[in-house]
Amino acid sequence: MQYNSSSKITGIGAYLPQAILSNHDLEKMVDTNDEWILRRTGVRERRIAQKDEFASDLAINAVENLLKMQSTAVEGVDMIIVTTFTPDHLTPSVSALVQGHFDIKNTGTMDINSACTGFAYAVCVADSLITAGSFKKVLIVSSEVLSKIVDYTDRNTCILFGDAAVAVVVEKAEDKGCILASHFTSDGKMAENVACSALSDSVNGRRLEKKGQFQQEGKFLYEYVVRNIPEGVNRLLEKAGLSLSEVDWFVPHSANMRMIEALVKRLEYPMEKTLTSNEYYGNTSSVTIPLSLWKAIEEGKIKPGQKLVLYGFGGGLTHGGIVLEWK
Template structure:
């Protein structure tokens, strides 16, 4: 008997209607459209409404999945939500989504690994299915980063946006999606990306602005460009593959300048790299599935295409999965 595999069978998306353009930001902070585009590649981003939170975006993404793919979710047996901007400590976003759709047999969990979250979520879903524990898993990435931004800090507020993507992962006895995975962390550097809550220190470093997102942009740029190419190579080695075997590279859409630098070090063409930040900004754990959704809308991805999905961010964490579409 063949070992069961997992397969991505559908994506649903929700992006809030509210837009924040670079021209809008020019009126709010000392910046310019030219500076933002040159440094980040972002032209506009979507913002959740005042009473719209990660749970609301997640539910709407699932509704879009149901409508677009004509699928049922009442038989889903695990809901995984990746987010670092949940509505509450408790209950989890996943629990509220499960209740909304009356998925009576579904377990629930939230995963907070920042921008690496979706890669972790997909890996967990694959592990649950291939080990025989689950048959049908929803992996939902949902972020409302605008709720924790300091809009007087031009180095962070120009980058981020809000969005959600719901990915359905199902058991199959045929060809599966996930080929290999690789993850690593460096918690000693965790203070370089933070949003505090109860404690005022991280690794002995004092938190500057409580409950607001902060990051050391220059340090992170150098860290990512230095470490992520080697991480991608480690992932490829796990799958016994080379970049020549890969049709699409889908890195976390932190900013376009960073992604171009990674591609240059990998000697991988930017034309075969999928991104989502131009009109949606950095959406943290949503950025990878959002880039896949955009590519599917443009009929770029074909059956059998191999894709490297690689996240990096808070933790500091980085890692990813290789999938076959």
């Protein structure tokens, strides 16, 4: 299948809040222990935003880090896309706050709320805008402050989540772009299994027990991911005209290490070629995939010409991803 991409990723920066919440810290808060958390999730620690730190603050700091690596990163940006389901406000958008902080002229702004699939959606949207010829340079920032909505009396959820932000620049490529294929799907009939209330406290007729706090059905999600995501990945690869053996790196949403291990086993893909970020940062929703990329780039793992599958899944329910060739 021919995919007419005209964009490539040209820069990446990250921000991790200073405060660390370790498994031993959680032992003092809920009925849990380090061994139990590691065995069930693979998470050792996670970063937590300060009380006065919100998604826009993390996003701005991620862009600042990007600018340290690439001083001209925001010059010429004509669209800013922020992925988050933990925004500062219902309105204004986090993307507008980022634009205002850096005073980037003549740029559009939009937030995407697709939970853990958000970054894959954002890259696909950015590539589509550039390929259509409407834009030349898009700034994507994934930023989440899950600590603001997690119930720290619920040991099944509070052990999983952390806060982080990653900023990525996507620009018009002079030759063929890096995006080889994309595939997305959703199942809103199951939306109540991953939810956080705002104006309404019910989803699909099911009343949420804790208003303003994140709730999820862990067992249901584990079974859903292991059962459905391999098919989604294979459909994505079919669109790209690739086999999984031709993929250099698999970058799934880092929800839970046990879940990822079960997923790659079902796919028959090596765990050592799977990039994750949850061991020291926890589940950061839409940030996990770009955070895994940032971490792998810092470690020198990703090389030009390599093919990567980025695949997210989570609230909506949504899942989907992209295949890209690193340039």
